Amino acid sequence: MVSLFFSLLAMIILFFTNQMTASLCTQKEIPEDRQPGVFRTINILITILLISSYIEVLFT
Structure with missing residues (x-):
């Protein structure tokens, strides 16, 4: 249940981050x-933050 909620939240965060990057x-x-380099860099960094926060939630 937590992984489903977190996945949906992560997709929303990535969507809005890409909109802000475009602006x-x-x-x-x-x-x-x-x-493309700006988008790639920001998406990789946000993905790393999302994965690390998911791991933190999963193991606490």
């Missing part, structure tokens, strides 16, 4: 060729 790229006028 950041637009606002700061980041060139089109650098935007």
Whole structure:
């Protein structure tokens, strides 16, 4: 049950993080060729945070 709830929450967090990243790229006028790297970096870092928080919840 916890894993289902956490998975849904993680997808929502990633969705809104990507929306905020898109608006950041637009606002700061980041060139089109650098935007995939920005998205990739932010998504990897958020995924690491989500996995570590899931492990913390799972083992406490």
